[in-house]
Amino acid sequence: MNWPLIINIVLFIAMLFLLAQTRKTQWSLAKKVLAGLILGVVFGLGLHLVYGGDSPILNESISWFNIVGNGYVKLLQMVVMPLVFVSILGAVTRLHEASALGKISFYSIGTLLLTTLIAALVGVFMTNLFGLTAQGLIQGAAETARLNAIQSDYVGKLTDLTVPQMVLSFIPSNPFAELTGANPTSIISVVIFAIFLGISAIHLIRDDQAKGQRILTAIQTLQSWVMKLVRLVMTLTPYGVFALITKVVASSNVADILNLGSFLVASYLGLGIMFVVHALILIFVGVSPIKFFKKVAPVLTFAFTSRSSAASIPLNIEAQTRRLGVPESIATFSASFGATIGQNGCAGLYPAMLAVMVAPTVGINTLDPIWIATLVGIVTLSSIGVAGVGGGATFAALIVLPAMGLPVTLVALLVSIEPLIDMGRTALNVNGSMTAGMVTSQILKQTDKSVFDRDDVTLDHS
Numbered sequence: 120m121n122w123p124l125i126i127n128i129v130l131f132i133a134m135l136f137l138l139a140q141t142r143k144t145q146w147s148l149a150k151k152v153l154a155g156l157i158l159g160v161v162f163g164l165g166l167h168l169v170y171g172g173d174s175p176i177l178n179e180s181i182s183w184f185n186i187v188g189n190g191y192v193k194l195l196q197m198v199v200m201p202l203v204f205v206s207i208l209g210a211v212t213r214l215h216e217a218s219a220l221g222k223i224s225f226y227s228i229g230t231l232l233l234t235t236l237i238a239a240l241v242g243v244f245m246t247n248l249f250g251l252t253a254q255g256l257i258q259g260a261a262e263t264a265r266l267n268a269i270q271s272d273y274v275g276k277l278t279d280l281t282v283p284q285m286v287l288s289f290i291p292s293n294p295f296a297e298l299t300g301a302n303p304t305s306i307i308s309v310v311i312f313a314i315f316l317g318i319s320a321i322h323l324i325r326d327d328q329a330k331g332q333r334i335l336t337a338i339q340t341l342q343s344w345v346m347k348l349v350r351l352v353m354t355l356t357p358y359g360v361f362a363l364i365t366k367v368v369a370s371s372n373v374a375d376i377l378n379l380g381s382f383l384v385a386s387y388l389g390l391g392i393m394f395v396v397h398a399l400i401l402i403f404v405g406v407s408p409i410k411f412f413k414k415v416a417p418v419l420t421f422a423f424t425s426r427s428s429a430a431s432i433p434l435n436i437e438a439q440t441r442r443l444g445v446p447e448s449i450a451t452f453s454a455s456f457g458a459t460i461g462q463n464g465c466a467g468l469y470p471a472m473l474a475v476m477v478a479p480t481v482g483i484n485t486l487d488p489i490w491i492a493t494l495v496g497i498v499t500l501s502s503i504g505v506a507g508v509g510g511g512a513t514f515a516a517l518i519v520l521p522a523m524g525l526p527v528t529l530v531a532l533l534v535s536i537e538p539l540i541d542m543g544r545t546a547l548n549v550n551g552s553m554t555a556g557m558v559t560s561q562i563l564k565q566t567d568k569s570v571f572d573r574d575d576v577t578l579d580h581s
Contacts, residue, residue, distance in 0.1 A: 127183075131183070131362075134158055134162055135358055138155055138357055138358060148421060149416075149417040149424075152357050152420065152421060152425065153424060155359075155361035159361040159367075159368065160364055160368050162368075163367065166369040167369045170369075178370070181366050185366065187362035188365075188366055191362065192359070194359075196300075197352075200306075200309060201348070202430075203310065203313070203429060203458060206345075206451060207459075208313040209317075209339065209455075210452040210456075212335055214448055222563060224456075226555075227452055227453045227558075228460060228461065228555075230554065231551060231555050232461045232502070234393070234396065234400070234463050235499050235551075236499045237396055237463075238393050238467030238468045240495055241389050241392050241393060241471075242389055242468040242471030242498075243495070245385045245388060245389040246485070248385070249381050251385060251472070251475070253480050289311060290308065291309070291311060294308065297309050306459055307503060310460075320338065356421070356424070359425075386544075389472070393463050397551065397554045400558060401558070404561040411557065414442040415438050415443070415550065418438045423545060425545070426542055428462060428548045428549055432458055435454035436450045436454045439453070439454065439556045443556075444560070444566045444570030445557060449563070452559075453552050453553070454552050454556065457548070457556075458548075460502065461502050462502060462515075462548040463551040464545065465541075466512070468544070468547070469512045469516065470501070470519040470520070473520065474520060498515075
């Protein structure tokens with residue numbers, strides 16, 4: 120009988136029961152998730168100190184821990200497609216007027232794409248500043264396995280497409296197949312289908328008030344139903360985060376992390392710069408960034424620990440409407456589209472940094488203004504349709520690197536620090552969507568100042 124394995128599993132279950140005791144407290148979901156994160160770090164560090172990073176017993180223990188960790192990730196993936204579909208459908212139908220749709224989409228999506236463009240420039244700057252390059256990185260067993268998985272899941276479906284073919288792949292010929300996530304570009308196909316369905320609902324409301332109202336009621340009911348599903352999955356976040364962080368800390372090779380430490384530091388400095396950029400944009404439209412960040416902090420905490428922009432949509436909308444004073448139509452639109460378009464961290468900063476790291480290995484001068492302009496343009500355009508769950512950054516990189524004529528190997532070589540970076544990237548993604556909503560609301564003069572100035576509202580996510 121493998122007693123060490125049994126002891127590890129028993130300890131893991133005991134930790135889950137300890138974490139479950141937070142349900143009896145008045146803690147918000149963000150605090151419960153943070154507790155899971157801290158507990159995972161402590162437990163993972165203990166396992167690492169006892170067994171080392173590559174122990175057979177530890178690997179077998181982690182395979183059992185993965186039932187909780189990977190199970191949570193699968194549940195997040197389960198809700199992404201229906202959540203994005205109903206959120207965007209609901210966002211479009213709430214507008215009722217094509218002119219309102221045009222203005223809100225122009226300012227919201229424009230802000231998302233503009234900040235993604237800036238994020239790409241920041242990525243280029245930080246990578247050159249730190250002198251980061253892919254040369255000298257060693258491909259071990261874990262990296263080789265990751266590369267093989269990437270090549271089988273994505274590369275053949277993406278890199279063989281020309282740009283016109285890729286654009287055509289966004290248009291859904293069978294939207295029901297796209298809802299199953301059949302293709303790497305399924306998420307943007309679902310977005311397009313939801314937009315057209317929403318616009319047709321607006322026309323139906325205008326032409327036949329009775330039928331249109333029934334459709335509108337049905338969409339609102341469906342959206343509420345799916346939001347309840349998402350909130351149900353969100354209650355499991357502390358346990359999922361605990362299991363995932365335990366795995367990362369226990370199995371991490373400290374030497375690998377130190378070897379890639381410069382990239383980790385450069386990434387977080389770049390993320391920090393982008394938060395400052397968001398603050399400057401808020402100041403430009405007349406919003407106090409200090410008050411803004413104070414009000415959205417619980418949402419950013421949840422995004423940081425859950426690593427899912429899509430799962431953050433309900434809290435995102437709630438924070439914008441109840442704490443920032445953004446109208447529901449704008450909040451729903453920016454939160455929904457922000458989970459699929461213009462993700463500053465995953466689709467802006469990260470692929471740009473990877474491209475600059477890889478370019479010198481094939482003899483490209485990364486300071487060439489034309490090359491930088493081309494890279495920034497491709498990064499900005501490719502940010503349309505990146506899924507708001509773990510793996511979205513990989514998808515973005517696999518579009519950008521081949522489009523720039525660069526190899527995709529580096530995507531796999533960063534596997535050891537990927538979870539550590541993904542936390543910050545996700546928080547930036549979500550903050551970008553809330554910034555877009557706030558900017559749109561301010562420009563259209565629809566912000567409820569009394570709500571924004573009030574400090575006594577808490578988010579309903581305990």
